[in-house]
Amino acid sequence: MSSDVLASARSSMRAGRVIAIVGLLWVAAAYVRAIAFTPVEAVQGPAQKIMYVHVPAAWCAFLAFILVGICSALYLWLKDPRLDAFAAASAEVGVVLMLLVLVTGPIWGKPIWGTWWQWEPRLTSTLFLFFLFVGYLTLRRSVFDPLERGRYSAVIGILGALLVPFIHLTVYMFRTIHPQPVVLRPEGPTMPGSFVATLLFSLAGFTVLFLGLVMMRYGLSRHAEAMGGHDAVAG
Amino acid sequence: MTETIAAALAIAGKDIRSEFRRRTTLVAAIVFAALILVVFNFARDPTAVTAAELAPSALWITCAFATVTALSRTFAVEIDHGAIDGLLLAPVSREAIYLGKFLGNLVFVALVEAATLPLLVLFFNLALGGALPGILLVAALASIGVVAIGTLFSAMTVRVRFGELMLPLLLLPFMMAPLAAAAKLTAALLNGRPLLENAAWLRLLVTYDIVFLTACLLAFPFLLDE
Numbered sequence: 001m002s003s004d005v006l007a008s009a010r011s012s013m014r015a016g017r018v019i020a021i022v023g024l025l026w027v028a029a030a031y032v033r034a035i036a037f038t039p040v041e042a043v044q045g046p047a048q049k050i051m052y053v054h055v056p057a058a059w060c061a062f063l064a065f066i067l068v069g070i071c072s073a074l075y076l077w078l079k080d081p082r083l084d085a086f087a088a089a090s091a092e093v094g095v096v097l098m099l100l101v102l103v104t105g106p107i108w109g110k111p112i113w114g115t116w117w118q119w120e121p122r123l124t125s126t127l128f129l130f131f132l133f134v135g136y137l138t139l140r141r142s143v144f145d146p147l148e149r150g151r152y153s154a155v156i157g158i159l160g161a162l163l164v165p166f167i168h169l170t171v172y173m174f175r176t177i178h179p180q181p182v183v184l185r186p187e188g189p190t191m192p193g194s195f196v197a198t199l200l201f202s203l204a205g206f207t208v209l210f211l212g213l214v215m216m217r218y219g220l221s222r223h224a225e226a227m228g229g230h231d232a233v234a235g
Numbered sequence: 236m237t238e239t240i241a242a243a244l245a246i247a248g249k250d251i252r253s254e255f256r257r258r259t260t261l262v263a264a265i266v267f268a269a270l271i272l273v274v275f276n277f278a279r280d281p282t283a284v285t286a287a288e289l290a291p292s293a294l295w296i297t298c299a300f301a302t303v304t305a306l307s308r309t310f311a312v313e314i315d316h317g318a319i320d321g322l323l324l325a326p327v328s329r330e331a332i333y334l335g336k337f338l339g340n341l342v343f344v345a346l347v348e349a350a351t352l353p354l355l356v357l358f359f360n361l362a363l364g365g366a367l368p369g370i371l372l373v374a375a376l377a378s379i380g381v382v383a384i385g386t387l388f389s390a391m392t393v394r395v396r397f398g399e400l401m402l403p404l405l406l407l408p409f410m411m412a413p414l415a416a417a418a419k420l421t422a423a424l425l426n427g428r429p430l431l432e433n434a435a436w437l438r439l440l441v442t443y444d445i446v447f448l449t450a451c452l453l454a455f456p457f458l459l460d461e
Binding site for chain 2: 076166
């Protein structure tokens with residue numbers, strides 16, 4: 001039983017490592033493409049290049065969040081420890097990506113908005129998601145019993161998913177200056193084709209990197225568990 | 236259904252009675268609220284920010300912190316002498332335990348708020364005028380959702396390391412929406428605006444209460460799944 005888990009944990013780690021390396025190379029290629037082969041935006045200048053990091057990171061962070069929500073709900077239903085470990089791995093990678101979004105956002109905002117920080121819906125939602133993820137991971141570290149930890153963090157994961165629309169609505173009711181969607185619009189993208197191509201290229205790279213890292217982390221926590229060790233984060 | 240409600244009321248009654256007999260927590264929470272109000276008054280530049288401008292924020296931030304303090308004790312009293320085992324062995328549903336704890340906490344928070352409001356009027360020289368019924372309604376709506384989540388979270392944090400620190404860390408992100416709505420509505424009411432002028436914020440509060448009370452009620456049995 002334990003050796004099966006060990007073997008599958010090792011193969012997850014190996015597969016995750018390969019996928020993460022592919023993702024890393026892909027993201028590096030996306031940077032090269034963004035800097036050297038994509039035209040500079042007329043109004044925003046070089047600052048616009050940050051979008052090729054900011055948007056894919058945000059997309060993956062939200063993907064992480066959705067995965068945590070889904071795995072949490074399924075965990076309470078099926079009680080499969082793999083779901084709990086996967087949710088935790090996703091949250092851990094997600095929190096790093098959220099931080100990347102929260103750092104790149106203000107760096108872009110200063111030259112374009114004229115201010116480092118704005119309380120607008122998407123930025124604030126990201127900040128609150130970051131807080132939720134940090135709370136989620138902190139809670140995991142304070143519970144020793146794996147079953148208890150799984151149940152507690154699943155409940156936080158589900159309630160957090162329910163909270164997001166409220167945060168978004170609340171901040172929206174204050175006011176907004178965030179750029180409106182430029183790609184997924186019914187009338188078609190407002191950006192030039194070369195910008196969209198670079199963005200999608202980077203987005204795909206980030207997604208691969210994200211999935212690779214999550215699989216590595218997931219395999220690692222399963223491995224620790226199978227070895228009878230104690231993985232404070234994932235189970 | 237009626238059994239669940241009867242059991243919930245019995246649990247809430249037990250909590251409120253024991254709270255009134257000890258009074259320590261209630262008195263401490265009210266004094267804590269009064270202290271925050273005083274601190275608020277001194278943590279402003281009186282030439283730039285008038286007390287009236289600060290009053291809605293002061294009221295709701297005070298209530299938020301007092302609520303967190305109050306909620307941390309609700310399951311702590313059950314853990315202290317292993318009383319939680321008795322509660323879990325009792326032939327009542329887990330939902331009834333949650334509802335009872337929720338109602339007990341709601342009464343407790345309402346008492347703290349009821350003490351905070353007159354202190355706010357006193358310290359900030361407010362003229363409530365016709366705003367009082369509106370503020371009470373806003374307070375009720377804002378408290379229901381927060382106490383619903385807080386009751387659920389305190390059942391978790393009471394059994395984990397650094398629970399007193401974990402509760403605010405987990406609860407404060409959830410307080411943001413009701414807090415913003417309550418402060419906005421209170422500010423409008425104090426400026427003499429009719430309550431329904433901000434119907435969107437009221438709808439937000441009501442939706443929040445329904446969504447989270449339901450979700451917490453459904454989630455609570457999973458926490459005690461032994």
